[in-house]
Amino acid sequence: MSEPISTPPPLPPRPAADVARxxxxxxxxxxxxxxxxxxxxxxxxxxxxxxxxxxxxxxxxxxxFDLSFRTFITRRLASVFYLVGLIAIGIGFVVYLVGGLVQGVAALWFNLGAGISLIVATLVLVPVITLLAIIALRFVIEGVVALIAIAENTERTAENTRR
Known part of the structure; x- marks a missing residue:
């Protein structure tokens, strides 16, 4: 095992603020x-x-309306997309939960075991799938926002390195 290095790394010759100025x-x-x-x-x-x-x-x-696509609007609209996605997932949750419970109650009249299984499956699977859909929506939106942030930061770095 090697010993840890005790000397700190060298400081740059000038502060970043001076170079930026x-x-x-x-x-x-x-x-x-x-x-x-x-x-x-x-x-x-x-x-x-x-x-x-x-x-x-x-x-x-x-x-x-920037036809050259030099300005990104995705970061500004990310919260709107997330809210619309959450509303859509919420509507889907209510529709599938109510629909599954209604079908489960209807199935009770013909087959008691199938009706109970459908009600329990609805009560377990619909919330789990809804949670996974919310997580997937968040991952996708965060990924897109991160890519846009990387592109913007790369563009700024390129502008600052041109002479």
Whole structure:
């Protein structure tokens, strides 16, 4: 077994805030509303909260009809998609639960064992499948949002590395 290294890694020659200040030009700072000198976390990533609140809708519709697909709207709409998906899953839950119970009660008249089995299966399987559907919906939406975030961060990195 090797001994742990006790010396810390070397520090960069200059802080990230200094490098960001030097490499940012006026067009990027004006366009993104980002000024490295006022960045509280020194990561160089704009927080996206700059601008007037009334610009939010205009930016959304501008991005919606952007034929070059340089602006992503998926991150803005992720919560809406999730809410619509949850409503659809909830409606499916109610429909299958009520339908299974009604069919189970109806089957009781012809075959007692089949009716009880259908009622128990409905009460067990419908909630489990509903939970799995909610988890799958969340995974898909998180995956898409993560891919969009990676694309946006990669684009910012490429813009900052151009000379």
């Amino acid at each position: 030097e490499t940012s030009d006026a067009r990027t700072a004006h366009r993104d509303g980002y000024d490295p000198a006022t960045d509280p976390d020194d990561t160089g990533v704009p927080n996206g909260l700059a601008g007037e609140p009334s610009d939010v809708g205009r930016g959304f519709f501008r991005a919606l």
